[in-house]
Amino acid sequence: MKIRSIRATPVNIPFRAPYRFSYGAIASLTKTVIELETEDGVLGLGECADGDRAADVVAAGAKLIGHDVREVTTAEAKIVPAMRYTPWGNVTAARRVFGGIEMAIWDARGKTEGVPLHTLLGGAVRTEIPLTEYFSYRFPGTDPGEATPTDVARYCATMVERHGSTVFEGKVGTVPLSEEVQMVREVRAAIGDRTLQLDANGGWTVPTAREALARFAPFDISWFEEPVETYEEMADLRRHSPIAFSAHAIDLQKAHALRCPDAIVTNVNEHGGIARTRDFIRACEAMGVGFRFHSGETGIASAAYLHLTAALEHVRGASQTLFHWYADDVIEGGPFALENGVTKVPTGPGLGVILDRKALQRCHDRYLAEGPFPSGRDGGYGSGFRKR
Structure with missing residues (x-):
């Protein structure tokens, strides 16, 4: 070995x-x-x-x-x-x-x-892993993209019809707030009483976030990721909104002390691997802080977080995924299927996935041609970012 x-x-x-x-x-x-x-x-x-x-x-x-x-x-x-x-x-x-x-x-x-990995971690407490369905404004690609609130709402309705999606999470902080309020209004109408979450990626100041939370309140938002950037700013917002907050930044002691955010959302890599992630999740449980996994991995790391979620009861609620947005993957049969709001944990040995060499x-050829994290539009990833 x-x-x-x-x-x-x-x-x-x-x-x-x-x-x-x-x-x-x-x-x-x-x-x-x-x-x-x-x-x-x-x-x-x-x-x-x-x-x-x-x-x-x-x-x-x-x-x-x-x-x-x-x-x-x-x-x-x-x-x-x-x-x-x-x-x-x-x-x-x-x-x-x-x-x-x-x-x-x-x-x-x-x-x-x-x-399977979940057996090495102590056994599965669940075999179907709840995951979110993402929505946002998208530029045209092989899919036509969405450029208006109505486009986004139609996309969400299509995901319900095709895949039985149950939890929706949408990107905000990208266009004027009035337009995003309209988008969320139309998405809520399109998905009915299904769970609706939002994510601003820390793009707002506290005053803007406070206004946004008030204007989104009528649409029954169950969870809001990073309406502002820091834990302290979220704790400030907590006085004005009952919506649960989550964050990607990792500071468990501060989260416990401030009682905010309600959950930390990260990947396996950020903690230094599977063992360290397992230990961190157990520490979150002991300190009363939630934990979920975030989106954006190939089928390899996605398999790892599916196994960890299967093995650790504290990973409750829907973690994030972009499976329906992926146009390719490096594993055989990938990307993973997401149907009726869940993905089944792999049952094969180890991670339970097989590398597709072609x-x-x-x-890899695409990386050599595009470079890292291409934007698909002039200006690039993170270009011109400033808080609103």
Whole structure:
């Protein structure tokens, strides 16, 4: 069960249409696919979420050749500095790189032992994983996109008709507030009493967010992600709105102290892998803070968060996904299916997914042609971002 080699390939996973959010627009997600091979010929798959990390993965992986895949703790010690900050390296980058490698380690272990990841984590408490259906303004692509409130509402109605979608989450903070209020009004009419959530990606100031929350209140918004950027700003807003808040920034102690946000929404990579994510979720449970996974991974890391959700009861409610927006993936049969608001947890050994080598090459070629995180429109990802 020892590691023989570690390879890494940057890829772009395209959207059917570039979507707009408060930072700009995005047409493809850039990820790094990791292949870890053991001396027994078992292939473990992992993923780095934050762009092209291929060179960093290969350099870190060289330190793990000959390492037993069952020894996650000692593997981490070889890659990640044992402090929060060091002037001699980037702890965050090292943690993210190891997180992708560690995912592949778990996959290889599960395949070696012939059991799914959720079994290694203690067993499944659920086998159908609730996930959101996303909506936003989108530029034309292979899908026509949505440019008006009515377009967005029709898209949501189509998702109900085709896929039985049950939880909708929409991007706001992209166009004038009056237009977004109209969009949410029409979406609510289109989806009936199904769950409706919103996400501003921290794009508003407190005064704007306070006005927005008041104007959205009649439409029964069950959850609002990052109406403002900081925990302190969310705590300020809490005095003016009963809507639950979530955030991507990770500061569990502060969330507990401020009683805000209500949930932290991140990926596996950000915590440094599957073991660290499991431990963080348990800490959230102990401190009364919710946890959900966010969208934007290939089928590899998506499988990891499906298994973690299956194994950990505290991951309640619908995590985020973009499955119906993906135009490609690197796994056989991908992207994952999302029907009637749920995706089934994979049942095969390890992560339960198989790498599609033709798709991997296709997505790598796309990365070479497009570059990282292309916007699909002039101006680029995050161009001209300022709070409203």
